[in-house]
Amino acid sequence: MIARVLLAVLGLAALAWGAWCVLELAGGSVSTVVELVAWLVGGPVLHDVVLAPVAGGLGWLLAHRLGPVWATPVRAGATATGVLVLLAVPLLWRLHSGPVNPGLHDRDHPLGVALALAVVWLLVLLAGLVRTARHRRRHRPGGLSPRSPC
Amino acid sequence: MRRGVRESDFTAAAHHARVSARLGLWLGVAFGLCFVTGLLSHAAQHPPGWLSWPSRPVSLYRITQGLHVISGIAAIPLLLAKLWSVYPKLFTRPLVRSLPHALERASVLVLSGAALFEVTTGLFNVAQNYPWTFFFPAAHHAVAWLAVGAILLHVAVQLPVIRAALTRRGPTADPAEPARRSFLRTTWLAVGVAVVATAGAGVPLLRRVSVLAWSSGTGPQGLPVNRTAQAAGVVAEAQDVAWRLEVVTPHGVSRLSLAELAALPRTEVDLPIACVEGWSASARWTGVRIADLLRAVGAEPGRPVWVESLERGGAYRASLLPGTHTADPLTLLALGLNGQPLDLDHGFPCRIIAPSQPGVTQTKWVARLEVR
Numbered sequence: 085m086i087a088r089v090l091l092a093v094l095g096l097a098a099l100a101w102g103a104w105c106v107l108e109l110a111g112g113s114v115s116t117v118v119e120l121v122a123w124l125v126g127g128p129v130l131h132d133v134v135l136a137p138v139a140g141g142l143g144w145l146l147a148h149r150l151g152p153v154w155a156t157p158v159r160a161g162a163t164a165t166g167v168l169v170l171l172a173v174p175l176l177w178r179l180h181s182g183p184v185n186p187g188l189h190d191r192d193h194p195l196g197v198a199l200a201l202a203v204v205w206l207l208v209l210l211a212g213l214v215r216t217a218r219h220r221r222r223h224r225p226g227g228l229s230p231r232s233p234c
Numbered sequence: 235m236r237r238g239v240r241e242s243d244f245t246a247a248a249h250h251a252r253v254s255a256r257l258g259l260w261l262g263v264a265f266g267l268c269f270v271t272g273l274l275s276h277a278a279q280h281p282p283g284w285l286s287w288p289s290r291p292v293s294l295y296r297i298t299q300g301l302h303v304i305s306g307i308a309a310i311p312l313l314l315a316k317l318w319s320v321y322p323k324l325f326t327r328p329l330v331r332s333l334p335h336a337l338e339r340a341s342v343l344v345l346s347g348a349a350l351f352e353v354t355t356g357l358f359n360v361a362q363n364y365p366w367t368f369f370f371p372a373a374h375h376a377v378a379w380l381a382v383g384a385i386l387l388h389v390a391v392q393l394p395v396i397r398a399a400l401t402r403r404g405p406t407a408d409p410a411e412p413a414r415r416s417f418l419r420t421t422w423l424a425v426g427v428a429v430v431a432t433a434g435a436g437v438p439l440l441r442r443v444s445v446l447a448w449s450s451g452t453g454p455q456g457l458p459v460n461r462t463a464q465a466a467g468v469v470a471e472a473q474d475v476a477w478r479l480e481v482v483t484p485h486g487v488s489r490l491s492l493a494e495l496a497a498l499p500r501t502e503v504d505l506p507i508a509c510v511e512g513w514s515a516s517a518r519w520t521g522v523r524i525a526d527l528l529r530a531v532g533a534e535p536g537r538p539v540w541v542e543s544l545e546r547g548g549a550y551r552a553s554l555l556p557g558t559h560t561a562d563p564l565t566l567l568a569l570g571l572n573g574q575p576l577d578l579d580h581g582f583p584c585r586i587i588a589p590s591q592p593g594v595t596q597t598k599w600v601a602r603l604e605v606r
Contacts, residue, residue, distance in 0.1 A: 088390045095386030099344070102379030109372045116368055123366065124377070127350025128343060135314075136321050143246075160420050164427045167311050171428060171446050174361035181363035183465060186579065187458025188449050188513070189362065196445030200431060 139166060153215045161208035165201055172197045244322035247413030248315075255399035256418060257316040258392075262385065264309040265349070269382050271302035275510060276375055278592050281556060289562040292589035296508035299592070300436040303512030306356045307432050311424035313349055315417075338391050345384035351377045360435070360448050360511045435513040449513035454577040457517050460509060460593060461550075463578045468544040468599045472582055479567075479584065482604040483533040492583045496569060498522045498530060503564050509593035519587045521568035524560050533605040536561040541586055542602040553595040554606075559588045567600065 110116040146159050174181075175193045184190050247253065278287045278295055288294060323342075330336040352374065359370050366373075389396065434444025434451075441451045449458050463469045471477070478489040501523050508514035525535035536557045545551040559565045565588040569576055576582045581598025588596065 088393050091386050091390035091393070095383045095388075095390060098379050098383030098386060100383075102348075102376055102381075102383055105372070105376030105379060109368065109376050119366060119368060120373065123355070124347040124351050127354060128346045131314075131317060131346070131350060132321075132324060136318060139314075140318065140321065156416060160423055163311075163420050163424045167314075167424045167428050168431060168446065170310065171307070171357065171431060174358045174363045175446060175448065178361070178363055180365040181361060183462075185453075185459045185462060185465075187451065187453025188460060190452070191445070191447070191450045193446070200445050204427070 153219050154212050157208045157211035157215065160211075161204050164204045168197060168200050168204070239325050240327065241322040241325045243325070246417075247410050248319050248417040249322050250319075250410065250414055251395060251399040253414050253417055254316065254319040255396045257312060257319055257421065258389075258396065259400070261309060261312045261316050262389070264305045264312055265381065265385060267305040268302055268309060268352075269378055271298045271305070272375070272378055274298045275302060275592065276371075278590075279510070279595065281554075286556055286558050287590070289559045289565070289589045289591075292564065293506055293508075294590040295592055296436065296506045296514040296590075299508055299510060299512055300433075300514060303356070303360060303436070304429055304433055306353060307428050308425050309349075310353050310357070311421060311428050313353060315421040315424070317346060319417075341384050341387045341391075344380060345388055348377050348381035348384055352381055360513075362448075362511070435511075436508070438515075447513070448511065449515075451515055454579055455517075455572045455574055457507065457515055457571065457580065458513065459579040460511075461548075461598070463582075463599070466543070466545040466548065466599065469578065471544045472578060472599050477583055477601075479600065480602040481527070481531045481533075482602065483528075483531055484605065485532055488531045492569075495522060495567070495584065499526060500569075501526075501563075501566060503566060503587075505564060505587055505589055507587070507593050507596060514593075518572050519566055519568040520570035521566035521584065521587070523563055524555070524565045524567055524586075524588075525563060527567055527603075528560060528605065538606045540604040540606055541597045541600055542604070543597050544599040544601045550594045550597075553586070553597045555586060555588060555591075555595070559591065562589060564589045567603075 106120060110120060142162060143159060146162065147155050150158055172193060175189070176197070178189075181189070275295075275298065277285055281287055330339065355366075355370060355374055355377075358364065359374070364370065430440065430443060431446040432444055432448075434440035434442070434447040435449045437444075438451070441447070451458065453459050463472055478491055479495060481488045481490065499522070500520055502518060502520045504516060504518050506514050506516045524539065528535045528537075528539070537560060538557045539555045539560050540552065541555055542552045555565070565586070567584050568581070568587045569584050571577065571580055576585065581600070584600050585598040586596050586600060
């Protein structure tokens, strides 16, 4: 109980300090307060209304349309794809960015994303094929153990 | 009649308390590391009176800031997995049962809002991409306190649930456990993918593998440039033969030409340059020790020095070099980089290079040093 009270007191103190810092940052400018609040609330709204239902629905669809052999690797591949795409957004959508500097932000990021996704889905394909082969061996009529010398 | 989505409609293994608790634990580690290293970076850039940021080990800032960015990146898949794990709670009915319940739900909204704010703004900042008008460092710092406060409060409220979920061992194997493990394994995999795809910005071994790293590790003289002479508006002044380094001490003002500076004893050091945006790279610098330069003008090393650039505007046109760093024999007023005279974009005619300092304080195109 003492631990919980201590955690709660520390948490409230940090929250109060954070709120003070946010107000100080806004410096009485209403438009800055509105912008900060929009960014703070926009994340959960975008996540709860768009990102989570789309990702969850896709996951459900994969689990119900694909057999047990392919579902796991495809789901892992889709997750990796989602993460890579999210990480790439600020690198690809550069409407509000500073100039490209020598050695900074000068990689070919579209090519990089394409290569990364190609590697991910190649691995998904490999994992799926290996799992299919294993599955077939296990369920072969005659029931030979996979370690059998013949 | 439509009855709408209910919490009980979510039956997948991902939504089990054991999964939520385990993800929460790892997310707590990632956020904790990110918060502490973030505060360290803040202290290194704005040293409070009671703390002097050390100059050794030379890679200290490179490591703390690298960890800051890597733990922040790792937190992205962890946060999304955690939010998905507890997503059904969004559909709990009634929405609010009591005042404590309402406060708890509000604190979770602050937690998810602040956490998503931190990872999103951080990710956009490393890309130097600013789709907002507020000052990023101040906002990122303020909201970090909100996030940490909300996390502590959340743990305080949920501690019994967390304890039970992390320690409970059933007498028989739970048939749903493999599916939970599979969800967690997929999350670790996503964390691994995110880290490997980006960590090359600071980890030389991963430079070619990290396709989403914001630094390519190249640039003039083999080092990336964060601000060009053109962007800083110093192209003409930096190359003006009339340039003199002004050194102000309590006893007077000295003015040194580039030739006079070059005639002083030279030192060669290997030092990393580590940006607050998480990219870093090592280089070989040649130049005059700040300690030697201070002695040459009759000042004592170990005193802080205010460094001003030729740049007229910009948030980072000047910096305070702490006493610890002016006394360190590795701190140079650099004139050369990787065997050549300093490139214009790296700060010609001279720049500060100090061990374990944030990149933004390694002032380029130095015009004036003032011993404080």
